[in-house]
Amino acid sequence: MREVRVKSVLNRHKKRDPWFLDDYSVNPYAGCSFNCLYCYIRGSKYGKDMGASLSVKVNAPEVLEKQLKRRAERGEYGIIALATSTEPYQKIEKKTKLTRRLLEVILKYRFPVHLLTKSPLALRDMDLLRKIDREALLPRDLQERPGRGVIINYSFSTLNPALAKKLEPGAPPPEARLEAMEEFSKAGFLAGVSLIPALPFLSDSQEEMERLVEETKRHGAKFLFAGALTLFGNSPYHSKSLYYEFLREHFPDLLPKYKSLFRIFPQPPKEYQRKLQSLAERLCKKYGLAPGLV
Ligand code: SF4
Numbered sequence: 378m379r380e381v382r383v384k385s386v387l388n389r390h391k392k393r394d395p396w397f398l399d400d401y402s403v404n405p406y407a408g409c410s411f412n413c414l415y416c417y418i419r420g421s422k423y424g425k426d427m428g429a430s431l432s433v434k435v436n437a438p439e440v441l442e443k444q445l446k447r448r449a450e451r452g453e454y455g456i457i458a459l460a461t462s463t464e465p466y467q468k469i470e471k472k473t474k475l476t477r478r479l480l481e482v483i484l485k486y487r488f489p490v491h492l493l494t495k496s497p498l499a500l501r502d503m504d505l506l507r508k509i510d511r512e513a514l515l516p517r518d519l520q521e522r523p524g525r526g527v528i529i530n531y532s533f534s535t536l537n538p539a540l541a542k543k544l545e546p547g548a549p550p551p552e553a554r555l556e557a558m559e560e561f562s563k564a565g566f567l568a569g570v571s572l573i574p575a576l577p578f579l580s581d582s583q584e585e586m587e588r589l590v591e592e593t594k595r596h597g598a599k600f601l602f603a604g605a606l607t608l609f610g611n612s613p614y615h616s617k618s619l620y621y622e623f624l625r626e627h628f629p630d631l632l633p634k635y636k637s638l639f640r641i642f643p644q645p646p647k648e649y650q651r652k653l654q655s656l657a658e659r660l661c662k663k664y665g666l667a668p669g670l671v
Pocket residue numbers: 409410411412413415416417418461462463464495545548
């Protein structure tokens with residue numbers, strides 16, 4: 378683990394994300410010890426074990442304080458996605474409490490948060506999240522929907538624990554994520570799920586997706602997003618190389634199918650994506666979940 382000092386920690390997006398509704402993102406760490414093979418931050422920068430090369434942005438709370446103060450003075454409120462290129466509640470967070478300190482700053486300046494995580498450790502900060510949910514100032518057009526200062530979003534690629542262990546070796550098992558989401562939901566938070574990425578031929582079938590939608594509903598989810606897998610890069614540490622290595626070892630029959638899906642672009646063809654969306658929407662309707670936030 379490396380300690381680094383940063384000049385900026387608040388990223389302002391050019392355009393609000395149409396799914397996650399964030400205008401800003403904050404990443405307390407660079408790298409991620411959950412080590413998902415499909416992770417889009419993969420590449421030569423972090424090596425195969427992204428936990429070993431993890432950097433902790435030690436001065437992030439002070440920097441965020443300055444940046445949010447300025448934004449708040451100008452009334453530039455918007456949802457902060459925490460986090461988009463790291464896991465805010467990976468193991469090291471138990472010790473550093475960096476995400477917690479960032480939430481304290483976010484609460485002070487009354488910004489809303491979209492928490493994106495795979496970890497039950499987020500429950501530790503329910504006290505702060507509850508206050509942010511109550512006190513955050515939302516941009517005018519988000520005051521009705523989602524109308525909440527905090528959105529809790531647990532992410533999954535599969536519910537199968539053995540498959541998850543291979544693909545997300547450092548992450549808590551899917552069942553633990555469902556249970557954590559349920560606790561948030563029971564505590565009154567707007568909580569839901571991202572099936573991102575849905576894995577072609579492994580977790581994108583009608584049967585697998587229906588099981589996920591049913592289970593997430595049973596655990597209190599109010600919304601569900603589904604998104605396609607993205608794979609790119611040819612260096613040994615890029616997501617495409619690592620994922621293909623995983624297929625070669627465990628599902629060699631699927632390799633030609635993947636090569637066809639990812640032949641030209643880093644994402645499957647539009648037709649595949651349309652089918653995935655429409656299946657997710659149908660299932661959300663069937664089980665009474667919102668297929669998005671607005
Ligand atoms: S938890 Fe998120 S940031 Fe971490 S490796 Fe997995 S996909 Fe990447």
